[in-house]
Amino acid sequence: MTRERTKSIAFVLYPGTSPLDLVGPLTVLRDLKLGTPYRSVVVSARVKEIASDTPLGLVPARTFEDLPRPFALFVPGGAGAGEAVRDGALVSYVRTAAATAEIVGSVGNGSLVLGAAGLLAGRRVAAHWAYADALEAYGARYATDRWVEDGKFLTAAGSAAGIDAMLHLTARLRSASAARLAQLWMEYDPQPPFGRPDPSDRDAGLRGAILARRAPAAAPAGGIGHGAT
Amino acid sequence: MTRERTKSIAFVLYPGTSPLDLVGPLTVLRDLKLGTPYRSVVVSARVKEIASDTPLGLVPARTFEDLPRPFALFVPGGAGAGEAVRDGALVSYVRTAAATAEIVGSVGNGSLVLGAAGLLAGRRVAAHWAYADALEAYGARYATDRWVEDGKFLTAAGSAAGIDAMLHLTARLRSASAARLAQLWMEYDPQPPFGRPDPSDRDAGLRGAILARRAPAAAPAGGIGHGAT
Numbered sequence: 001m002t003r004e005r006t007k008s009i010a011f012v013l014y015p016g017t018s019p020l021d022l023v024g025p026l027t028v029l030r031d032l033k034l035g036t037p038y039r040s041v042v043v044s045a046r047v048k049e050i051a052s053d054t055p056l057g058l059v060p061a062r063t064f065e066d067l068p069r070p071f072a073l074f075v076p077g078g079a080g081a082g083e084a085v086r087d088g089a090l091v092s093y094v095r096t097a098a099a100t101a102e103i104v105g106s107v108g109n110g111s112l113v114l115g116a117a118g119l120l121a122g123r124r125v126a127a128h129w130a131y132a133d134a135l136e137a138y139g140a141r142y143a144t145d146r147w148v149e150d151g152k153f154l155t156a157a158g159s160a161a162g163i164d165a166m167l168h169l170t171a172r173l174r175s176a177s178a179a180r181l182a183q184l185w186m187e188y189d190p191q192p193p194f195g196r197p198d199p200s201d202r203d204a205g206l207r208g209a210i211l212a213r214r215a216p217a218a219a220p221a222g223g224i225g226h227g228a229t
Numbered sequence: 230m231t232r233e234r235t236k237s238i239a240f241v242l243y244p245g246t247s248p249l250d251l252v253g254p255l256t257v258l259r260d261l262k263l264g265t266p267y268r269s270v271v272v273s274a275r276v277k278e279i280a281s282d283t284p285l286g287l288v289p290a291r292t293f294e295d296l297p298r299p300f301a302l303f304v305p306g307g308a309g310a311g312e313a314v315r316d317g318a319l320v321s322y323v324r325t326a327a328a329t330a331e332i333v334g335s336v337g338n339g340s341l342v343l344g345a346a347g348l349l350a351g352r353r354v355a356a357h358w359a360y361a362d363a364l365e366a367y368g369a370r371y372a373t374d375r376w377v378e379d380g381k382f383l384t385a386a387g388s389a390a391g392i393d394a395m396l397h398l399t400a401r402l403r404s405a406s407a408a409r410l411a412q413l414w415m416e417y418d419p420q421p422p423f424g425r426p427d428p429s430d431r432d433a434g435l436r437g438a439i440l441a442r443r444a445p446a447a448a449p450a451g452g453i454g455h456g457a458t
Contacts (some may be wrong), residue, residue, distance in 0.1 A: 059286030187387030
């Protein structure tokens with residue numbers, strides 16, 4: 001209804017969302033101060049507290065019904081993504097909102113929800129590395145890039161990669177200067193004390209520990225009722 | 230009461246908290262899976278939704294009264310920090326909890342709340358670069374480091390720096406391997422599309438734009454009622 005005036009950038013929230021997947025992008029866009037017409041909006045089935053996959057409750061601002069046709073739609077990842085792909089109302093919203101959205105994206109394993117909505121067949125998609133197989137079960141081609149643009153789809157690798165993808169989007173929607181401003185404001189100048197992580201490295205112990213803790217693998221299309229979890 | 234069994238790492242939540250300052254550390258600690266005895270807990274004056282400085286509501290798990298003696302205490306930054314330093318209940322909690330905590334820290338301009346509690350006089354402190362002057366009004370010595378340890382105080386630069394500081398803490402409390410696991414899981418392998426930000430650079434336009442948007446400067450000790458904001 002308000003689409004002519006405001007271009008909403010919608011972030012879908014579900015139980016077990018990883019807050020970093022959501023908050024990294026929101027922080028970039030906050031700092032962007034795009035002003036009219038862009039506005040970030042967190043949407044869910046209902047406006048009530050939703051548990052994240054950390055000890056912090058999150059509260060959306062709008063329901064799916066409130067925002068049927070966002071300008072852009074993003075699905076964050078999280079330990080709950082394996083359940084989210086079986087949530088009919090959520091997947092249905094993602095499918096219908098994506099049909100008219102000009103930009104559709106995900107962070108981490110939020111890509112599985114896009115896959116469950118039937119949006120990723122044949123596309124190159126970035127995602128959390130631990131979910132590459134589950135993603136390919138939806139017909140997507142997993143890419144190891146930090147983020148990938150394929151048509152109107154902008155997908156990011158795990159959690160923190162959402163920040164990089166959103167800096168890129170900020171530059172595209174407004175300017176490189178705006179992206180640099182956001183980055184300076186949020187001091188996104190990482191100095192990880194143990195250097196860069198490398199999922200392709202041969203530290204089998206690290207990789208195995210993460211894979212063992214991974215959220216239940218998503219059911220591939222048609223796999224609802226498979227009995228997992 | 231439960232301190233003998235559980236070592237709580239408390240994060241203080243107040244209106245206008247920057248969610249990244251809080252969620253970055255929570256994500257590192259989630260992935261740490263410290264297990265017993267460490268537990269992250271988000272605390273505030275009341276257990277109810279609190280507005281962040283993005284379009285996302287946050288819900289703490291416990292009240293200040295519930296957790297009088299946490300093992301560690303951290304104060305995130307945010308646009309609301311300038312108000313938080315005038316919140317008597319909050320500052321009083323920080324002061325008393327810090328007295329018995331083994332680790333006390335902050336992210337971004339959360340350091341101002343530590344300053345308002347009288348904890349930083351003479352200490353070297355990292356903080357968001359835009360608040361260096363406000364911090365020094367509390368007697369602290371601002372450091373440009375990504376994070377600083379001075380005695381039991383562990384302070385981080387702006388927002389995203391909380392991740393780096395918490396990776397360091399993870400290594401200290403458990404192991405470098407645990408920190409690397411957290412980093413790989415959250416894909417903290419930044420590839421900012423416009424390179425590193427540099428607050429010391431000579432791009433006066435960027436610096437000026439941020440300083441103009443800065444939250445109201447905190448009142449120095451004794452300045453409550455100064456009428457600012």
